[in-house]
Amino acid sequence: MVDVALQGTGISTAAQVDRAKVLQRLRLSDVAFRHLTRAAAATVLVILGGIIISLVWGSLPALRAFGFSFLYEEVWNPVTEKFGAIAPIYGTIVTSLIAMLIAVPVGLFIALFLTELCPMWLRRPIGIAIELLAGIPSIIYGIWGLFVFAPFLQQHVQPFLITVFGEIPILSTLFAGPPYGIGVFTAGLILAIMVLPFITSISRDVFDAVPPVLKEAAYGLGCTTWEVARYVVLPYTRVGVIGGVMLGLGRALGETMAVTFVIGNAHRISSSLLAPGTTISATIANEFTEAVGDLYTSALIALGLILFIITFIVLAIARLMLLRLNARIGG
Amino acid sequence: MDTALYSKRRRRNVITMALAYGATGFGLSWLVLILAVLLWEGFSGLSLSVFTEMTPPPGSAGGLLNPIVGSLVMTIIAVLIGTPLGILAGTYMAEYGRYDKLTMVVRFINDILLSAPSIVVGLFVYEVMVAQMGHFSGWAGAVSLAVIVVPVVVRTTEDMLTLVPDTLREAAASIGLPRSLMIQRVAYRAARAGMITGVLLAVARISGETAPLLFTALNNQFWSLNLNAPVSSLPVVIFQFALSPYKDWQKLAWTGALIITMAVLALSIVARILTAQRKTS
Numbered sequence: 198m199v200d201v202a203l204q205g206t207g208i209s210t211a212a213q214v215d216r217a218k219v220l221q222r223l224r225l226s227d228v229a230f231r232h233l234t235r236a237a238a239a240t241v242l243v244i245l246g247g248i249i250i251s252l253v254w255g256s257l258p259a260l261r262a263f264g265f266s267f268l269y270e271e272v273w274n275p276v277t278e279k280f281g282a283i284a285p286i287y288g289t290i291v292t293s294l295i296a297m298l299i300a301v302p303v304g305l306f307i308a309l310f311l312t313e314l315c316p317m318w319l320r321r322p323i324g325i326a327i328e329l330l331a332g333i334p335s336i337i338y339g340i341w342g343l344f345v346f347a348p349f350l351q352q353h354v355q356p357f358l359i360t361v362f363g364e365i366p367i368l369s370t371l372f373a374g375p376p377y378g379i380g381v382f383t384a385g386l387i388l389a390i391m392v393l394p395f396i397t398s399i400s401r402d403v404f405d406a407v408p409p410v411l412k413e414a415a416y417g418l419g420c421t422t423w424e425v426a427r428y429v430v431l432p433y434t435r436v437g438v439i440g441g442v443m444l445g446l447g448r449a450l451g452e453t454m455a456v457t458f459v460i461g462n463a464h465r466i467s468s469s470l471l472a473p474g475t476t477i478s479a480t481i482a483n484e485f486t487e488a489v490g491d492l493y494t495s496a497l498i499a500l501g502l503i504l505f506i507i508t509f510i511v512l513a514i515a516r517l518m519l520l521r522l523n524a525r526i527g528g
Numbered sequence: 529m530d531t532a533l534y535s536k537r538r539r540r541n542v543i544t545m546a547l548a549y550g551a552t553g554f555g556l557s558w559l560v561l562i563l564a565v566l567l568w569e570g571f572s573g574l575s576l577s578v579f580t581e582m583t584p585p586p587g588s589a590g591g592l593l594n595p596i597v598g599s600l601v602m603t604i605i606a607v608l609i610g611t612p613l614g615i616l617a618g619t620y621m622a623e624y625g626r627y628d629k630l631t632m633v634v635r636f637i638n639d640i641l642l643s644a645p646s647i648v649v650g651l652f653v654y655e656v657m658v659a660q661m662g663h664f665s666g667w668a669g670a671v672s673l674a675v676i677v678v679p680v681v682v683r684t685t686e687d688m689l690t691l692v693p694d695t696l697r698e699a700a701a702s703i704g705l706p707r708s709l710m711i712q713r714v715a716y717r718a719a720r721a722g723m724i725t726g727v728l729l730a731v732a733r734i735s736g737e738t739a740p741l742l743f744t745a746l747n748n749q750f751w752s753l754n755l756n757a758p759v760s761s762l763p764v765v766i767f768q769f770a771l772s773p774y775k776d777w778q779k780l781a782w783t784g785a786l787i788i789t790m791a792v793l794a795l796s797i798v799a800r801i802l803t804a805q806r807k808t809s
Binding site for chain 2: 223224226227229230231233234235236237238239240241242244245247248251252254255302303304306307309310311313314315323325326327328329330332333334335336337338339340341343344345390393394397421422423424426444447448450451452453454457458478481482485486497498501504505508509512513516
């Protein structure tokens, strides 16, 4: 229409050619921009593919040399070049379990406090403080754990635990002395402090997403705050809370620096939680640059591959859970 | 009336609410404890020489100039690589392909990369760059940090562009703007504060990252801006010095930790102010 009108008024053909050129250029830049952004989006997939391929490629020598026994052998001897991954895998899982045992209930209670009990004017400051805790780099937790927390545990908490649990059958093996300060237990506690903010902020967000009508109805029936939280809020947000917990678990499993400082880097599985141990990420961080020989390096990369597979599965489940919750709230 | 039941319910409520208060106090006390120790130890070692002198040999005093500069250089390069990539990817997901399959897959993978263990990123860059080039280098360190920047920027860009009202886009289209110009001139401008926040958060995230630098940039005792050689960085120096038996080194580690934490906290506070402004305006 516009073109016809312009032609009617007798605008010179030169102007029309210019106009066509401009339009042509715009169309080209439009297509170019579209493809550029598309390529950038695909790069995210390329990064993931690159990580997987490079880890598999790097760990091939070790996997070829040890086969499946790599997964369950405890020996880790760089001199004889015999490597097995079970001690770091065990350490990774146990430290994360300790962290989740503490951080999940505490995080849920903080979220409950923030959504139900806290006065309005205090909600934002406390929320921000918890998120600042999440922003502190892990190496800060590490150095604090090494110089402040571990000595404190060694002098005050661990001797107490050893004497108190000394007579109880199972707990006495879990908390057998001597108190080193550094060890699996300390690493688990530091991890708990680290993942607490993640679990808290996600639980708070999903608690906030509960329609007020549901809660008001329960309050109207005479429910106490706890009963509302237990029988209305939690069932409604279960999927989201599990998602948040899995997200925290993913963080705990892969956390490197905070753990490396305080775990003691000992390649053995001991029954006592107070003994030094190691995790996958701590082993890689401690030994990679000093690894001599292709097989040693390859064994460490194979550890990285195992860690990546475990965290990928955990994080994927977490995301699926959160997606399901969003779909329900949206629909 | 069953008063026993009522008092039981009330008791249970009081106990659990007390637990909620206790949990919050417990969580916040860690923040206070960590910051207090950090400020105490960090400030006692803070002086001008920290910013003007090189890292010392064991057992003598010195500063943190080379790791500070190394960290800055690698962070800047990482942001220069990671930000455009992340913004373009986020643009595709929010503007062109909001509902297509590629976007759904990328969003899912990106969310996983967002919390994937950073030490694995270090291994990846080691395999791809360090092993191929045959030596550790600042470039490898910067690339591994960039890999961590990308998911953060993708996520915030997509979120912020999705918040831009469609009426703005329609208005731009109605005056004949091509889509690419509409995105660059209208959508980016409307989402600018949020996108800058994303970049700031990404910088905050990588400025404390240690694990991916350990075996990409490695470390360097001396002044070096050669990115083809190992480059010193604050987190790695903290790691090395804190685990050493020398008192001078441990002191410097605390000071370095204080510098990083202050930088990270400042970045997240600025980011927060930016988003708060966007919400009120």
